[in-house]
Structures are given as C-alpha cells and as structure tokens.
Amino acid sequence: MNKQPMVILTGPTAVGKTALSIALAKRINGAIISADSMQVYRYMDIGSAKILPEEMQGVKHYLVDALEPSDEFHVVRFTEMAKAALAEIYAAGKIPIIVGGTGFYIQALLYDIDFTEQECDEEYRTTLAALAKEKGNHYLHEMLREVDPASAEAIHENNQKRVIRALEFYHHTGKKISEHNEKERQKTSPYNFAYFVLNDERENLYQRIDARVDAMMEQGLVDEVKRLQEMGCHNGMVSMQGLGYKEILDYLSGDSTLDEAVYIIKRETRHFAKRQLTWFRRERDVIWLDKPEYQYDEEKILEKILAVLSEKGILPS
DSSP, X not given: OOOEEEEEEEOSTTSSHHHHHHHHHHHHTEEEEEOOTTTTBTTOOTTTTOOOXXXXXXXXXXXXXXXXXXXXXXXXXXXXXXHHHHHHHHHTTOEEEEESSOHHHHHHHXXXXXXXXXOOOHHHHHHXXXXXXXXXXXXXXXXXXXXXXXXXXXXXXXXXXXXXXXXXXHHHHSSOHHHXXXXXXXXXXXXXXXEEEEEOOHHHHHHHHHHHHHHHHHHTHHHHHHHHHHTTOOTTSSGGGSTTHHHHHHHHTTSSOHHHHHHHHHHHHHHHHHHHHHHHHHSSSEEEEEGGGGTTOHHHHHHHHHHHHHHTTSSOO
C-alpha cells in the first residue's frame, strides 16, 4: 500500500522556518500544520511569533488560532487535531507540511505514537503538584533525576507537567518513561516522509533570538499579556507558561523589573533553542539544512528540499 506523503520542516526557534515554509508550500501545492505549542492559542500573537494572515500568502494553515488560552494543549490533543487536518489536506489533493519547533509533537505524529493508553493517577499527580508548590520545581526535578536521569536530562525543570508525567509513569509502572519513549521511537512511520531541520551557526541564531525578543517588546508584548490577564488568564494555565508570557506575568505582578524579564526571556529562549537542537540530533532520518552551507540563499535551500522530495517520490518526477 502506498504511504501518504508528509514533509516536516523544523529547527530551533527564530531560525527562519516560517518564511521558508510558505515558499515551499507554494512550490509543492502544500498546506501547513503548525507543530507549535503556543501558536495554537488565540490572542497570543506577539509572544508566540505567530504567522500573520497576510504572511500566509493564501497558504492554508491548521492548528493556528484554534484554541482558547484556557484550553489545555498537549501531545494527545495535538495528534488528534493534526490527524483531522491531515485527512482534510489529503482529501484536497495537497501535501501536508508540518512546521514548528516542538519535536515531541512531530515525533508522535510521524511515528503514530499513542500516548492515550498511559493511565493517569490523579491522586499521585495532585500530591506531586502540591510538593512542587511547597518545595519548588527544582525539588521535583531532582526526584525525577533519581529514578530516571535520561528524562531529567531531556525535560526542563520548569516544565512541571512533563516532570510530573514522567514521575507518575515510573510510580505507576516501575519503568522509566525515557525507556518507554525510546522503544516507541523505534516504530516505523506510516508516512512517506522527508524530515528537514533548518539550522544556523549558534552565534547567528542567538542574535536572531535577541532581535526577535526586542521586536516583541516594541510590538507590545506587555500590553498583550495585560489583555490576557484582563480576560482572566493566569500563570496556572498551560498557555501562560509559554516563553515570554510567564516572564511578563512576573513583571506585571512585581516579581521582576521589565529589564530583568526581557533578559530572562532572551536567556531562556537561547536555552530552549539548544534543547531543540539536542532533540533533533537524536531523531532518525533527519536531513539537516545548515544555512551557511547554502550561503543563506533561500532559493538554494528550496532547491535542495525539492530535490529530496522528488528522490523520495513525494513529488511527482
């Protein structure tokens, strides 16, 4: 049976995925599914560096502005929504392009990994959340490091939800979630796919990140977060834990100065980019697109992508 085509275009934050994805979609009759944990939320435009309608140039986008900030968004919800989008894209005779930097989401969709079967223990979860509140995220992260060092390495201590999930999995099964995930990763994909990672030299990437954060501040990130607060959004929501949002909330509540908040956003975004690259290096069948190798010429990068897609039979020869 012929596998359905899928193109993945990912890379660290601020590397330039958005512009390239639009150019690619126009060349291959593609539609874009966002694999971004923040752009899915309405009203969260500046801090998520969300693509604007006019930037889409008529290319259909899915999973952008699809949920309210009060909604939970996680890997199970992502795969459900992405699969519905895939069905629509295939029915329209188009090629889906998965674009975004959330490697965990991409992996789940690409290899059809099912996370829904993992039982949850609400009582234990509540206990851990209370412990984090009392002793801090670092304490919980150290608990995870003791039972599953690989997961502790892969999950940032501020990602309380995933730390709790990993501890809960160990508590429930006696097994490490890192080993379970590694086993799941060995699955073969049901898609005929090409997985591209756009990358740049670290110095350039960090400069782009700093410039993007400065631009967000000029565009009115503080006002955007104030509006979200007025709508009832608070730091207990998954959406408001996003980079840029939690730091501005801290500033608005008087826990930091604006300069400190901006400094932390830049620093944490750089750390995030580093973790993204670590994730992509672990993935199988990845094609790296290092911008310096193509003299930063988008047309040359596009030609490389198109050549690979023809080679893999994703594009008609």
